[in-house]
Amino acid sequence: MKKLILTLLIFLVSSLPVKADDPLVLDPIIDHLRLAMEDDKELQYSLKRCAGLFLASGTALHKLVEENHPDAQQYVDWGEELMEYLAKYQIIVLDSNELTQEQFNKTYRKNIEEVQRMNRSYYARMSDNFSTSGTITENDVPLGDDVFTCMGFHEQIFGDQ
Numbered sequence: 001m002k003k004l005i006l007t008l009l010i011f012l013v014s015s016l017p018v019k020a021d022d023p024l025v026l027d028p029i030i031d032h033l034r035l036a037m038e039d040d041k042e043l044q045y046s047l048k049r050c051a052g053l054f055l056a057s058g059t060a061l062h063k064l065v066e067e068n069h070p071d072a073q074q075y076v077d078w079g080e081e082l083m084e085y086l087a088k089y090q091i092i093v094l095d096s097n098e099l100t101q102e103q104f105n106k107t108y109r110k111n112i113e114e115v116q117r118m119n120r121s122y123y124a125r126m127s128d129n130f131s132t133s134g135t136i137t138e139n140d141v142p143l144g145d146d147v148f149t150c151m152g153f154h155e156q157i158f159g160d161q
Contacts, residue, residue: 023121029053029146033153040094047086048111050150052118054079057147059119060126060136078154079115084110085157122146 029049035042058075062068087107091097125143126136137144 027148028142029153030149033149039080044086044090046153048115049118050153051079051082051086051145052115053122053150054082054121054154055115055119056126057136059123060130063129064130064136073106078151079119081158082154083108083111083115 029046032042032046032049037043054075058072058079061072061075087104088099089109090111091099091103097103104122122143124141129140129143130136133139137147
């Protein structure tokens with residue numbers, strides 16, 4: 001069932017036109033998710049990128065759209081859940097180590113820099129969108145596609161929470 005949902009997401013998102021004006025648009029997340037089931041590096045990248053996107057979305061909703069926007073914290077929570085999942089995956093599956101709090105903290109911190117870079121890039125795009133159109137994603141099809149795709153990815157990992 002999860003593979004069917006991912007396949008449908010891939011088909012829907014890949015059939016939409018893309019306006020390529022920044023590195024994230026030139027490299028849609030869906031392309032990495034297609035490979036993530038077979039490639040640990042692609043899975044790690046996808047987790048980091050979706051975490052960065054969700055964290056940027058939460059910040060943009062709170063800072064740009066409306067202070068204390070009702071959905072802002074949900075996006076931040078999703079980003080943090082993906083970062084935690086990534087650290088646990090790296091420790092248990094990739095490194096075959098026991099999950100301890102010390103190991104978790106070390107691995108989590110190791111991932112923060114790349115997630116923050118993606119977060120800043122996505123937030124800058126959302127901020128530009130908001131200043132020109134008054135919305136953060138609605139008029140930006142590639143960015144909206146990444147949000148939609150990452151939401152599906154999150155749902156596949158954590159189910160309908």
